[in-house]
Amino acid sequence: MELKIVVSEDSFKSADAYDIVYSNISFINLVRDEGGVMGEVIHPDAIMSYYLDYYLAQYKNGNFSQIVWNTQADYEFFDDIAKGLEKIGAVQNLALLNKQVEVLKGLDETVLEAFCESDYFGTNPTRDLLKNDDFYNLEEDIVELNAKWLKNHPDLEVLSIEEMFVKAETLLDKKISRE
Template sequence: MLAEIRNIFSKGRVKYVNDAIVVLDEDFRSNTLWKITASNIDVVNSMMHYRVPIKNISKYALYSYYVDYYLAQASNGGFSQFVYNTRWNLNIVNCVRLGLTEMQASANLDVFERGAALFEKMDYRDVDRFFYGKYYDEDNVVREILDSINDGFYNLKNSESLLEINAHWLRNHKNLRVLNSEDIKTYIYLALNDGVNKK
C-alpha cells in the first residue's frame, strides 16, 4: 500500500502540516451530520494502521477521535465499558478531557470528571479484579459504581449532544483540511515520513 502512496505523490499539491485535521471532501460536503466525524476517524485509523508516529497526528484530530470513542462506548455500555475497554489509558483519557474542553461541552465534561473521580479513588485491588475479571459478572461491584453516572450522561443526549458538538467543532475548526482520497493517501505518506517526500 505504501508503494501506491508513493506512486500518487502529487507535485507539491499536498503539504504536511502537523496539526491539520484531514477529512475527505465528499464527507465534508455531505448533509449527514456524522459524516465529517467518521471521516476524521477513518483518516486517524489509517494513520495508526501505517504506524504514523503519534507526534505526527494532529492532537485536534485525536481529540475528536477519542470523544467519539467515549460517546460510542458510554452509549453502548455505560461509563464502565469505556473504562474497561481503555484500561483507563491516560493518553486516551486526556484526549477525551481536552476534547470536551475544546468543544466547550461543559456538562459532558462534568459527567466525565465525576466518573473519573469514582474510578481514581478505587483501591488498586478492586481495579485489578475489574480489569482482569469478567465484565458481565452479576457481582461486578466496580461496574455498578462506575455506571452510577450513566443517567447524567444519557440525559445530555438532547441538551448537549456530543454527536452534534463534535461534528460542528470539526467543521468549523481553523486547522481543518479537506482533501480528495488520493491527496489523503499522500498526506498520510508525508506524515509517516515527518513531512518529507522520500521518493
C-alpha cells in the same frame, strides 16, 4: 511539515454531522494501518476528535464502567477526553465525566485492579458502581459538537479522496495501495 486535520470534501459538505467525524477517523486509521505513529504524523486535535468518538461509542455501548474496563482505568485517557470535551464545548458531558472520574478515584486500588482483571460480564459490583445512566439524558450531542468544532478548526484540510491518499503518502514517505 505542519500537521493538518484531514477530511474529505464530501464529509465536509455533508448534512450528517457524523460524516466529518468519521472521515477524520478514516484518515487516521489509514495512516496507522500503513505504519504511521499517531503522535508523529497526525494533528493532536484530530487524535482528540478520534478519541472523543471512541469515548462516546464505548459509553453508549456499555456505560462508563466499560470505558474504565477497556482502558484499564487509564487516567491519562480520561484527562485527554476531558480536554476534548472542553474544547468542543460539551459542558454537560464534561461535568458528568469529572463526576465519574471522582467515583473512579474513590475506589480502593485493590478493588479497581481486581475489576480491570475480572470478567466484565456476570456479577460485578464494581462495574455496577461505575455505571451512570445520566449520560443518556444529557441534551448535548457530542457528535454535533465534535463535527462543528472540526469544520471550524483552523488546521482543517479538506481534500478529495485521492488527495487524502496523496497526503497520507507524503506523511509516511511511501506509496499506499488504492484497493
